[in-house]
Amino acid sequence: MYKNLKKVIKKIVPKALIYKNENFLRSVIALKYKGNTFQCNICQFKLSQFIENERGGRLCPKCGSVSRSRRLWHILKDEVEGKVMLHFSPSLKLSQNIKNSKVKEYITTDYVGEFNANKQLDIENINEPDQYFDCIVCFHILEHINQDTKAMTELFRILKPNGACYIQTPFKDGTIYEDDTIISKVERLKHFGQEDHVRIYSVSGLIERLHNVGFTTETLHFTNAKDNLFGFSENETIIKAFRN
Helix, strand or coil: CHHHHHHHHHHHCCHHHHHHCHHHHHHHHHHHHEEEEEECCCCCCEECCCEECCCCCEECCCCCCCHHHHHHHHHHCCCCECCEEEEECCCHHHHHHHHCCCECEEEEECCCCCCCCCECCECCECCCCCCCEEEEEEECCHHHCCCHHHHHHHHHHHEEEEEEEEEECCEECCCCEECCCCCCHHHHHHHHCCCCCCEEEEHHHHHHHHHHCCCEEEEEEEECCCCCCCCCCCEEEEEEEECC
């Protein structure tokens, strides 16, 4: 029902009007899902069930948060106080939560204009000072970047000593799969799972590249039962990269 309703709204309502009234539209849709079985830890909405999206993720009908954003907020909410933070391509409600926390400075960036952000930084050449940030969030970015080692070098450069960069991408077993001759959208979808992806990392392969540019790392792996309160993913990995 949710997917069909979303398609209908997109067809009959102008995009600018949808964006302007997004909170109201989501509030109306969320009425159907109101309950006490689950709760979104980002918007605090209590619901009977999360919406399952096309990729099997759990979507909050009230704020639109996905599982990985709720997990990230669960991790960050007690860690951002007094920090200078950089967040790549942040989801709207998560970004608002961080902004309203006790973070010292919060810079958001989106290079292609898909997210609401206050800067447009190129991750391969980040226009920010050396050793400036205590915390960086780089979720589902590196799989889009042709020169990923250059991007990792830049992340290392702008991170303060003892700072942490939270990194997540889609992962596969084995080794990194990439082929720079695959450039069409159709072929990238076939090989990498999405039209604008240029590789699929393995956890060990990404860690090796991060180590090669100077990071040390900690692998955070989470497993949850399907009925977990906040609708986290059952199987999720985040790499926490440090500059020592």
